[in-house]
Amino acid sequence: MKSLIKHTSPKVKGKASKLSKCGVALCLIMGASQALADKCYIMVHGHGVSSSSESQSYWSNNNFSEYNGSSFFDDLLGSGDNYGIVHYNSSDGAGLPYWRNEAAGEIARQIISIKSGSGDGYNHEHASTQCSSNDDFFVVAHSQGGTEMMYIAGNAVSGSPNYNTAYSSSGSGVTVDFASAMSGVEAIFSLGGSITGTEGADRVCNGSWVEYLVGELAFGGCNDSTKWLQTNDSYAVRSYIGSNLGAPYWVMGGWNEFPGVASASSLLLNGDDDGYINLASQMSCSGSGTRNLWNDLKKYKTFFGIAYGSPTYKCDDDHKGTPRTYNAFSLDEDHDSERNGGKSSPSNKGIPDGLNCGSGNMASRISDCT
Amino acid sequence: MKIKNTVLICTFAFATLFSFYQIYEKNGLPSFDLDPTDLAASSKSNKTLQPNAIDIGSKSTLLESANNEIEIDDESSFVSSTTPTTYLDRIKAKEDRTSFHDKLITDRANQARYPAHNQKIKSIDLDPVERRYEIEERTTQNEDGDALLTIWSDQKYYLDNDEVKVYAKLSDARGVNQATRFMGQLIYNETTPITEFELNDLDHDGVYEHSMILDQTKLDNLEAGIYKVFIVNSLNTMVDALSFTLSRPEMQLTGEYREVISSTGNLDIQAQLQVSAANRFYMQATLYSSTNDPIGVTQVSGELAPGLQWVTLEFDGMMIRDAGEPGPYLLKSISLAKVAMPIQRVPLIYPAYFTQSYSIDQFRNTTYAARE
Secondary structure (H helix, E strand, O other), X not given: OOOOOOOOOOOOOOOOOOOOHHHHHHHHHHOOOOOOOOEEEEEEOOOOOOOHHHHHHOOOOOOOHHHOOOOHHHHHOOOOOEEEEEOOOOOOOOOOOOOEHHHHHHHHHHHHHHHOOOOOOOOOOOOOOOOOOOOXXXXXXXXXXXXXXXXXXXXXXXXXXXXXXXXXXXXOEEEOOHHHHHOOEEEEEEEOOOOOOOHHHHHHHHOOOOOHHHHHHHOOOOOHHHHOOOOOOOOOHHHHOOOOOOOOEEEEEEOOOOOHHHHHHHHOOOOOXXXXXXXXXXXXXXXXXXXXOOOOOOOOOXXXXXXXXXXXXXXXXXXXXXXXXXXXXXXXXXXXXXXHOXXXXXXXXXXXXXXXXXXXXHHHHHHHHO | OHHHHHHHHHHHHHHHHHHHHHHHHHHOOXXXXXXXXXXXXXXXXXXXXXXXXXXXXXXXXXXXXXXXXXXXXXXXXXXXOOOOOOHHHHHHHOOOOOHHHHHHHHHHHHHHHOOOOEEEOOOHHHXXXXXXXXXXXXXXXXXXXXXXXXXXXXXXXXXXXXXXXXXXXXXXXXXXXXXXXXXXXXXXXXXXXXXXXXEEOOOOOOOEEEEEEOOOOOOOOOOOEEEEEEEEEXXXXXXXXXXXXXXXXXXXXXXXXXXXXXXXXXXXXXEEEEEOOOEEEEEEEEEEEOOOOEEEEEEEEEEEOOEXXXXXXXXXXXXXXXXXXXXXXXXXXXXXEEOOOOOEEOOOEOOOEXXXXXXXXXXXXXXXXXXX
16 A cells, blocks of 8 residues: 555535534435535556655646646645545556556556545645535546556446456566446546556567657666567456446547657657657557547548548547547647646647537546546 | 524425425426446435436437336336436436537437447448458558558468468559569567568569568467568668568367357347457457448357357347348457457458358347346
């Protein structure tokens, strides 16, 4: 289990306190309890986090000064909304593949704990934002967090290949109650998820020509964690889940390069990407995770007016590589701004079966749409 | 005094609300949506769903059958006198639903229709089992954007002694194949080199090929697991790698099948397996009509002991009725795997097994949520 720096008691809901005692009694007698549920966003971070404090700061941290002072929560949280932060060790030092007990297993156990109203163990900078057991739960996952949530949701349904099972370092199955973790979760939102891996991991593990920018910045060599984030189907999480998910899964993709010199990383990835993850992978499209979606999502590159790369593919809800997976948005965000809300008004490219609710960045659209 | 006042206020409030409640009961309004999934809860708590409930869902239909059983059609939502307590109930009751709310309502209705391990297949090209075995064609472009390297193998999963065919082509930005030399290297588990080879274009179509047999007597260190084939060419520095899995599942289908309609109105097809070692298994199977229209997919997993074993593939009765075609039905494909890391699937199996003739009336006509 995680070791956390600070522990706080879960918030005691006081929203019924203003009602008279007879009002409460009335509800009890009539047997119809009017729910006063708030929204609870359960936050699952991405790759490269080793400590619980990093997990907490993940959603406001940044790699680029352009995003200084931004926080995902500023745009996510409306009045009365709560959140719970999940921590697992996604660092290259730990080198944990997404299916390990210390990764997927740990995340599932913490989701169960947060849903029970036990709090996430952190002191929130936003007052009274610990989740209660009667909240409405949404999971928000970024990058590798999206892969983790796909593994958990895809093995939360009976008959799944790894039903309620993660794995230890020796390869032995470890029972984890994925079904309980997904029970009562209204939706999962994946932001820039490495659902079909990332070509950056391919380049690191394949020792390709210019892997430096993508490889060394994002990954610390071809460790086990990186190895299982490659785009080959042999490693992709879609090969390790069943034909249904324990909760509906909405994908939000980014297609802008990083600011400044780091924008070069996009040149090393096929088709659209957010600097680290190919858009086809973020949107969990069927087919190769590196394929070009230019005709579906954004007119990307042309050569003397001729679009090149893979031919036209569809990536609507019927053409996902994973079940119960739905298009949400494809926004002008990079992999960093996706998690820290650094861009307030990224443009939105209309996509088949996409949502039309909300505005602004990924955080504010989740807030508006839910 | 304070207590007395509270009692008086409460009494007044109860009386007022009870009056409203009686009016609502008499007039049958207003009330709220009830999700199909709540049928189970309602049934367990002996609540009565009103047959004359008002249907306010735009796409919903509420049918009353001869025996007064309620059938739910697609995005069912209907009125009950239950106060909405779940997120789903509340968004259903909203007039200003977002597009996310609408999609969530549809998703949940679909999920309530069949058990979670059964999924309808909308069309042949969306068959999830076939898709799992689709060839993984990978295209990489160079930095300048004027060259494309495309590589693939003829399958993603192989057994011992199977032939692996590897393909590669290099094309310019217009898609014209280029003449070059391709070299390949087979590596096990990212670390262990197995063999090197050159790909050849014997028919001069610009697609270079190489085939090899996964023969343990000829290739050293041929363990079960993930293999990569690195491919480079002589025209530029582009490199990419395809991957495949060598499976040793320690179980195989014998080709024996049997079937029964279960007491709950589902079609259960049992498949016999010969198991040589205790392992966890995973099986997906698709059911088609005799006219080759897809019906649905099922999945099952669990532990198997050595010996002859029967595994039940359950196809939901409502899913079969929804297809609208009578039997016989075709058990079209089976994906069998030993569950491990990495998973060891066997190449896709086509049993060509047809069931007996059935009328769709022999299958359950209620949703899974209602049955439960």
